Amino acid sequence: MxxxxxxxxxxxxxxxxxxxxxxxxxxxxxxxxxxxxxxxxxxxxxxxxxxxxxxxxxxxxxxxxxxxxxxxxxxxxxxxxxxxxxxxxxxxxxxxxxxxxxxxxxxxxxxxxxxxxxxINEKDYLESHSILKTHEWEDFVEEIKTKNRFHTKYINTDVLEVLCSFIERPLKKGTKLYRARISEESGFPVDKMGAPAPGKASAGRVNPLGINYLYLADDRLTTLNEVRAGAYDYVSVGEFILKEDITIVDFTLLEKISPFTGVGTTQLAINMDHLRKISNEIAKPLRRSDGPLDYLPTQYIADFIKSVKHEDGGTYAGIKYKSTLYEDGYNIAFFDERLFECVEVCVYDVKGIEYRFNLLGE
Ligand SMILES: [Zn+2]
Incomplete structure (x- = not known):
């Protein structure tokens, strides 16, 4: 054949x-x-x-x-x-x-x-090789929301650290990314386009309440979708330039992981679903109906990733995930906004938006 x-x-x-x-x-x-x-x-x-x-x-x-x-x-x-x-x-x-x-x-x-x-059926193996040990993601969500928030024993951080190294990637100095804010027609100046001030940030899927991360997107259209601009809104879109070489954890690489690299295929296989779950949870759009506890599970994972030292001795600078609001787009949450300089702001006048929806209950 x-x-x-x-x-x-x-x-x-x-x-x-x-x-x-x-x-x-x-x-x-x-x-x-x-x-x-x-x-x-x-x-x-x-x-x-x-x-x-x-x-x-x-x-x-x-x-x-x-x-x-x-x-x-x-x-x-x-x-x-x-x-x-x-x-x-x-x-x-x-x-x-x-x-x-x-x-x-x-x-x-x-x-x-x-x-x-x-x-998958061996308790001892899972305890030492699975991110969630013998638990499912939903058990971890329940635990962190209602039982033990800061010192949960549900996550095997050693395993998470190893798996992060499978999906890390460098980001070069000079990389251009974008952030949008709904504004007046006059737009915001460059110094108003960064992350909210420390202590002022509302909670997101990656950042906890009060800890300000810089969320950037790959292009202007992704960021217009991410900011959920409505028709006739003015939107300021800032262009950000990365000031140094960094390493990030890239969940969009999950779909490209090869089982043929010869390292830890069984471990990778039993964790693939967990990693996809984490990736999808991070990418899930915020909803008005979300409660303050809903973001805790992914914040916990992100906070751990932020603390990991990668092979070059530095720490991970951010987490990349796909945009669920704009197909083929992606977002990166950066732990330190000082890595970037906003060099330019353009103001867009939104002429119309397109709704896509599913009818529920069918
Ligand atoms: Zn062929």
Whole structure:
């Protein structure tokens, strides 16, 4: 069976196929003149996939009390949990059984029956390898809101620290980002575009009440959406320049994590859902109906990330997450506003806005 570099999203796999330097037409995704991989004559992907498959156990070999909701089919695991393939799950199945032909003959139940990660059912393993130990995110939310706020034992901070290092990225001096404030037609001067004064900041998903972080977005349109400008509002948009090289934790990288880097794949697999949950919670828009306790869980995580020393010896300067108000946009909450200088403010006159909604209760 012939597949190609375009059949995959995973950067490690793409790299391997490109390095073979075979050009041709792909019979899996039908792209023409691409870097191809022939499962009959190439074996460069076999070890990678065998190793990944090795972290899963078919239902036939799992203990009877293994939680049913933690079982899935391999083709779905590879499609939903890992961003490896760029083809649908039926094609994933055929391609995988061809890539791992020997494994398929040896253990077809791994490909055909529901599978799970046996460590998910092992209390000791979870205590030392899962961000939330043996708990679910909802248990942590309940704990921090109603029981123990500052010294909760629900989070394994050692694990969180390791996983942050998987999604850290540098941000170069000179990077341009934006922040909007609804204003008068005359707009705000540059010195009024920064974070609120210390002690004055209202609580957000990343910053606790009174602690002022600078929330910036990747472009002007994201920031206009983020500030929720209404029709006929004037909005001042400040352009901010980063004054030094820094390192941030980037939750948008979660979708690009490769299980083929050879480090801690089982641990990554059992924490992927937790990390996605944290990422989605941080990105969730604030609602008027939110109570002051609703932001505590993500504030706790952010506060810990702020305290971590990364490999270069510095601390993380901020957290990047996707914008839920503007598709493809992203936001970064910076812990110290002095990292940036606001160099310019433009005033926008909002002519109209577009509503998107779902009807509830259907
Ligand atoms: Zn292809």
């Amino acid at each position: 012939i597949c190609c570099e375009k059949c995959f999203k995973d950067s490690e796999i793409k790299g391997i196929i490109k390095s073979l330097n075979n050009n041709g037409d792909c019979e899996t995704c039908n792209k023409k003149n691409v870097f191809i991989y022939d499962t009959e004559s190439n074996d460069n992907l076999v070890d990678n996939f065998n190793e990944l498959l090795g972290i899963y156990t078919p239902i036939t070999s799992l203990p009877k009390d293994f939680p049913r909701e933690k079982l899935s089919l391999l083709k779905d695991v590879l499609n939903d949990k890992w961003n490896i393939f760029n083809i649908d799950s039926e094609k994933i199945y055929s391609l995988l059984t061809n890539i791992c032909k020997e494994k398929y003959e040896e253990a077809p139940e791994l490909f055909d029956f529901p599978i799970g990660i046996s460590e």
